[in-house]
Amino acid sequence: MKGVLLVNLGSPDSPEPKDVKKYLGEFLMDERVIDIPYLLRTLLVKGIILNTRPKKSAKAYKKIWWDEGSPLVVLSKRLLDKVQKLTPTPIALAMRYGNPSIESGLKELHEKGVDEVLLIPLYPQFAMATTETILVLAEEIRKAQFPNMKFRSIPAFYNDEDYVKSLSNSIQRDLNKGHYDYLLFSYHGVPERHIKKSDVTKSHCKIDGSCCNTPSAAHEFCYRHQCYETTKNVAKTLGLEEGKYGTSFQSRLGRDPWLQPYTDATIDGLAQKGIKNLAVVTPAFVSDCLETLEEIGMEAAHSFKENGGENFHTIPCLNDDDQWCEVIAKWINN
Template sequence: MKKGILLVNLGSPDSPTPKDVKKYLGEFLMDERVIDIPYIARTALVKGIILKTRPKQSAAAYKKIWWDEGSPLIVLSERLQNKVQKQVDVPIALAMRYGSMTIKKGLQELVDKGVDEVLLFPLYPQFAMATTETITVLAEELRQEHFPNLKIESVPAFYNKPDYIEVLSNSIKKHLEGKNYEHLLFSYHGVPERHIKKSDVTKSHCKPSDKVECLCCKTPSKAHEYCYKHQCKEVTRLVAEALNLEENTFSTSFQSRLGFDPWLQPYTDRTIERLGKQGIKNMAIVTPAFVSDCLETLEEIAMEGQEIFHEMGGKDFTTVPCLNDDDEWVALLAKWINQWSKASVETV
C-alpha cells in the first residue's frame, strides 16, 4: 500500500470581506459538533441571529491580521506542510475543516498520487468535539461516500507526548528569553462545559464546573483520553515543569466563549483584567491549543488582550507565537510521519 499524510487545520475565509466571512462562519457554526444543539434551534441561532451581525465584525477583525500572502493560518499551515515534506518520503496534502481547502480535496489529491492508506493528522494537540472529532468524523463520511478503497488512520491527541512538550517548552523559552515577565498565562480555546460531559466515555468522571480544585482532572481515568479540560491543564503542568516555573507565576485560562451557556473557566479576558488589577506590570501569554497562529491568537489575544492589560495598568504584554513552522516542530512532525510510514499509527 502507498501511504500519504493529510494535515488538517481549522480553516479560514477566502478573504476578509463580510461576504466571504459570512460563508465561512455559516459552515463553521452550523457544524453540530461546534454548536451542539438541535438542528432547528441551531439554524435559528446561526442564520437568524449570528450571521446577520457577526460577519461584519469578524471581517473587520480579519482585516487587522490579514497578510499580503493571504490568511495567516493558511499561509503558516502551507509553510509547515512544505518544510515537513522535504524531510519525509511520503506525499503530504493539506486541508482545512472549513472553507474552500476541503478535506475531500485533500484526500483526492493523495488518491491522485496513488495513495491508498492515509494518516489523518488533525493539527490540534488536545482532543475536542469541535476540533479533532469533527475532522475524523467528516473524513470517515467522505471515505465511505467517495473513497471506499481508502484506508484512513488518525493521529490521537499528542498533548502529553514528551517530545512535543520539549518542542513547545523550547519555543516558549526561546521567545521569552530576555523578557522580564512576572506571570505566564496559558490560554486555550474555550468550549462549552457540556462538551466535556459529552466527551466523557465513563459518563461519570468529568465535572467541568468544578472551578476551585478540579479533582477529576487530577484523578486518573479513561475519561482523560477525550477530556479537553484535563489535556489543557496537563500541557500547562508539563510545560511548567520543563521550564521550572515557580508556583503562582503561571496559570491556565480559556478564551473565545460564545453565547450565554457556561464555558470552561477561568475566562482569558477576565484573567488578564484580574492580573492587571493585582499589579502585574509585565505578563506573557502562550496559546498551546493552536499549532498555527490565527485570528484568535493574532487579534483576540495579541491585540484585544493587550488592550485589556494596558487598561488595567499593565505595561509589557508579550505574546508567544504558536509553533507555526518552527524548525524543531517541523523535525518532530517529520519524525512521527517517518515512524508511521515505516510501521503503524501506534508509533506516533
C-alpha cells in the same frame, strides 16, 4: 501507498464580509461546534448570528490579514513545505472549514496513488469541536468518494514528549527576549457540556477541579484535562515557579457556561493585582490565527494596559518552527 493529510481549523477566503459569512456559516452549523438540535441551530446561526457577526468578524480579520492571505492558511502551508522536505511520504493540507477542503486534500493524495492515509488533526488536545469533527467528516468523505482508502489517525499529542519539548523550547526562546512576571497559558474555550458529552465513562467529569487530577479513561477525550496537563508538562520542563503561571480559556460564545477561568477576566485581574509584565502563550493552536493575533495580541493586550499593566507579549504558536516540523516528520516516518 501511504500518505498524510494535515488538517487545521480553516479560514475565510478573504476578510470581506461575504467570505467571512460563508466561513462562519459552515463553522457554526457544525453540530459538534453548536451542539443543539438542527432547527434551533439553523434559527440561531442563519437567523441571528449570520445577520450580525460577519461584519464585525471581517473587521477583525482585516486587522491580521497578510498580503499572502490568511495567516493560519499561510503558516499551515509553510509547515507542510518544511515537513515534506523531511519525509518521502506524500503530504497534503486541508482545513476543516473553508479551503483547501478535506475533500480536496484526500483527492490530491488519491491522485498520487495513496490508499492508506494518516490523518493528523493539528490540535494537541482532543475536543468535539476540533479533532472529532475532523475525523467524522473525513470518514464520511472516505465512504462516499474513496471507499478503498484506509485511514489511521494520531491521538491527541498534548503529552507527547517530543511535542512538549518543542513547545517548551519555543516558549523559552521567546521568554529569553524580555522580562516577564507571569506566563499565562490561554486555551480556546468550549462549553462545559462538551466536556461531559466527551466523557466515555458518563460519570467521571464533574468540572470541579478534582476530576482532571483523578486517573480515568475519560481523560483520553477530556479537553479540560489535556489543557491542564499541557500547562503542567511545559511548566515542569521550563522549571516555572508556582504562582508565576496559570491556565485560562478564551473565545466563549453565548450564555451557556464555558470552561473557566476566562482569559479576558484573568488578564484584567492580573493587571489589577500589579502584574506589569505579562506573556501569553496559546497552546490549543499550533498556527497563529484570529484568536491568537487579534483576540490575544490586540484586544487582550489593550485591555491589560487599560487595567494597569505595562508590557504585554504574545508568544507565537509553533507555526513552522524547525523542531516542531521535525516532530511531525518523526511521527510520519515512524
